Amino acid sequence: MKAAGRYLWPILFGLALLAMWYGAIAIFAIPDYQLPAPHQIIAAGLDERDSLITGTLQTTIACLVGFFASVVGGMLLSLLLASSDWIFRGAWPYILILKMTPIIVIAPIIILWAGQGLVSITIITFLVCFFPIVANTTMGLRSTDLGHLDLFAVYRATRWQQLLWLRAPAALPFFMTGLRIAAALTPIGALYGDTVAGMGTGNDAGLGFLVIIFNAQFKVPALFAAALASCVIGFLFVSLVNLMSWLALRRWHESYLQGDRP
Amino acid sequence: MRKLTSTRGAQGACARWLLALLLIHASGCGDAGSSAENAPAQSAAPSDTPLVKVILQTDWYPQPEHGGFYLADLAGWYEEVGLDVEIRPGANPGSIPQLVAGNQVQFALGTSDNLIVARGRGVPLIGLFPYFQHDPQCVMFHRESGIRTLADLDGRRVMVNPGATYVAWLQQSLGIRLQLIPLDYSIARFLSDPTFIQQCFLTSEPWYAKQEGIEAGVLPLSSSGFDPYRVVYANADWVANNPTHARAFIAASLRGWRAYADGDTVRVHAVIAELNPGQSLPFMAWTREQMAQFQLIDGNPDRNETLGRVSRARVQDLVQQLITLGLLDSELAADDAFALDLMPPELVAP
Numbered sequence: 001m002k003a004a005g006r007y008l009w010p011i012l013f014g015l016a017l018l019a020m021w022y023g024a025i026a027i028f029a030i031p032d033y034q035l036p037a038p039h040q041i042i043a044a045g046l047d048e049r050d051s052l053i054t055g056t057l058q059t060t061i062a063c064l065v066g067f068f069a070s071v072v073g074g075m076l077l078s079l080l081l082a083s084s085d086w087i088f089r090g091a092w093p094y095i096l097i098l099k100m101t102p103i104i105v106i107a108p109i110i111i112l113w114a115g116q117g118l119v120s121i122t123i124i125t126f127l128v129c130f131f132p133i134v135a136n137t138t139m140g141l142r143s144t145d146l147g148h149l150d151l152f153a154v155y156r157a158t159r160w161q162q163l164l165w166l167r168a169p170a171a172l173p174f175f176m177t178g179l180r181i182a183a184a185l186t187p188i189g190a191l192y193g194d195t196v197a198g199m200g201t202g203n204d205a206g207l208g209f210l211v212i213i214f215n216a217q218f219k220v221p222a223l224f225a226a227a228l229a230s231c232v233i234g235f236l237f238v239s240l241v242n243l244m245s246w247l248a249l250r251r252w253h254e255s256y257l258q259g260d261r262p
Numbered sequence: 263m264r265k266l267t268s269t270r271g272a273q274g275a276c277a278r279w280l281l282a283l284l285l286i287h288a289s290g291c292g293d294a295g296s297s298a299e300n301a302p303a304q305s306a307a308p309s310d311t312p313l314v315k316v317i318l319q320t321d322w323y324p325q326p327e328h329g330g331f332y333l334a335d336l337a338g339w340y341e342e343v344g345l346d347v348e349i350r351p352g353a354n355p356g357s358i359p360q361l362v363a364g365n366q367v368q369f370a371l372g373t374s375d376n377l378i379v380a381r382g383r384g385v386p387l388i389g390l391f392p393y394f395q396h397d398p399q400c401v402m403f404h405r406e407s408g409i410r411t412l413a414d415l416d417g418r419r420v421m422v423n424p425g426a427t428y429v430a431w432l433q434q435s436l437g438i439r440l441q442l443i444p445l446d447y448s449i450a451r452f453l454s455d456p457t458f459i460q461q462c463f464l465t466s467e468p469w470y471a472k473q474e475g476i477e478a479g480v481l482p483l484s485s486s487g488f489d490p491y492r493v494v495y496a497n498a499d500w501v502a503n504n505p506t507h508a509r510a511f512i513a514a515s516l517r518g519w520r521a522y523a524d525g526d527t528v529r530v531h532a533v534i535a536e537l538n539p540g541q542s543l544p545f546m547a548w549t550r551e552q553m554a555q556f557q558l559i560d561g562n563p564d565r566n567e568t569l570g571r572v573s574r575a576r577v578q579d580l581v582q583q584l585i586t587l588g589l590l591d592s593e594l595a596a597d598d599a600f601a602l603d604l605m606p607p608e609l610v611a612p
Contacts, residue, residue, distance in 0.1 A: 010404045010516060014312055031385075031386075032383075032384065033363065033380075033383055033384055033385045034363075049448070108446065108448075108450075111451075112451075116419070116443050166378060178388055190329055195444055195460020196446065198443075198444055199419070199441055199442065200424070200441075201433070201439050201440060201441065205424070205442070209442075209444065212356075212423070212424050212425050213424050214423040214445060215356050216356060216376075216424075216426065217379060217425055217427075218359070218376075218383045218385060219380055219383075219588055220383070233383060252394060253353060
């Protein structure tokens with residue numbers, strides 16, 4: 001019963017949304033170049049399936065590489081920043097400057113340096129994901145419970161022991177929050193990267209490239225299908241992070257323990 | 263132009279008078295007859311019937327490629343036919359058809375292939391008239407690249423709008439493959455990379471390259487056999503409900519383009535330079551020469567082309583090409599794509 005309710009409610013809700021969608025098109029006589037009906041979107045998606053599949057794969061690769069590079073890079077930089085107050089104070093303002101510069105301004109420079117194609121797209125994705133991870137993880141590493149730090153000091157723990165057994169675990173929830181933000185931003189970075197740094201012969205390019213083509217050719221249902229495909233990528237990454245978060249935190253963190261209470 | 267004068271209230275009225283005086287004065291070196299005619303019409307029109315406000319959305323910042331429209335506005339030829347035309351510059355060409363479809367603007371500039379594709383998908387747009395017989399789109403390359411024909415682009419990297427119909431046409435009709443890079447509307451990479459090839463306007467980017475000491479090679483994309491017009495299109499419903507105003511807009515715009523092509527350029531270039539500081543007088547003079555050299559405005563007289571003329575046969579060819587490319591599902595008659603009944607009859611060719 002409980003499980004049935006869990007699935008039944010979203011399904012009913014989705015059906016209601018679909019009914020509203022068709023209803024709005026019928027009542028307000030919305031033409032399909034403004035809002036295509038769901039079945040038209042599916043038909044267009046099937047029509048363009050070859051380019052959509054290649055596009056989704058290409059964009060997913062850029063997302064994967066960019067995202068994991070930003071996870072590793074973000075973790076390393078955060079550890080460095082947390083390792084010394086001096087480094088933190090010296091470097092933080094400059095990290096903020098880089099963070100505040102919109103990617104739209106940085107992108108042409110990246111293309112100039114790394115050339116057209118997947119490398120630039122990946123770097124753009126990396127930059128979009130990198131800062132939320134750094135900001136959150138650094139915050140986590142620097143806000144360890146003072147009582148715990150005192151306890152470690154009393155037992156004469158080394159700096160490394162302190163980092164490994166106290167600061168890092170305490171920062172994990174912060175890190176996961178950063179990852180969640182980054183995961184949602186990943187497709188944005190990759191699709192935007194595609195529109196400026198992409199390359200292809202027309203049908204074998206990333207999703208952002210396809211979006212330009214569909215838009216220019218008034219293929220509105222196909223545009224919606226591309227939106228759906230990028231949404232799938234977003235879900236993939238958010239689920240991935242949720243899984244990582246569950247694996248890392250479920251045994252001890254309050255956010256998971258409280259959820260299990262009856 | 264209109265924005266400058268209308269937003270300043272009383273000052274605007276003064277400016278308008280000054281401008282009118284200037285125009286009468288300046289007409290000595292331009293199209294004397296027509297300007298003298300308009301002076302009384304201009305002062306008489308507002309008191310009789312209110313002007314109908316319409317918006318012409320262009321495809322770029324003010325430039326000589328819009329010269330005829332700015333001239334018609336400046337010379338008062340739109341007012342003379344009862345229209346208050348706001349010429350609105352734009353730099354996001356992708357979203358303009360939607361603006362017209364939603365009647366947020368009545369008129370816009372574009373190519374006839376896009377117009378027909380949109381029309382074929384049920385978007386309520388209708389072509390009014392071509393202001394260029396041929397599209398100024400071209401590919402620009404460095405001379406040392408060894409490119410002589412469009413077929414030589416095979417396998418090369420070309421920066422273009424990936425959605426442009428030309429891209430599909432070139433690849434399909436010539437059987438070549440291009441490595442497409444999305445257009446960033448800049449020539450920075452062209453200047454620094456001698457292998458760089460990009461889409462551009464015959465009338466624009468080669469000038470900038472020349473300023474940097476590069477004599478760029480150009481090949482007009484219309485030489486590929488895919489040869490759309492550059493047109494003014496409009497909201498189809500608006501045109502159906504306002505045929506008189508639409509007809510008036512066509513006539514006044516064509517008058518502007520006729521005068522511009524015939525040399526009435528000084529005053530309109532001055533206004534464009536004021537609206538868009540990126541445009542210098544020598545640049546605009548060069549642009550106009552390019553338009554003449556590539557027969558953009560008046561077309562090729564040997565092929566019965568002239569300013570504003572629509573050939574049904576040419577539209578049919580384009581329709582067939584679009585069907586071949588899979589961008590159009592079914593036949594579309596020239597009369598369904600263009601409001602040919604609103605055109606001066608001598609401008610409609612079989």
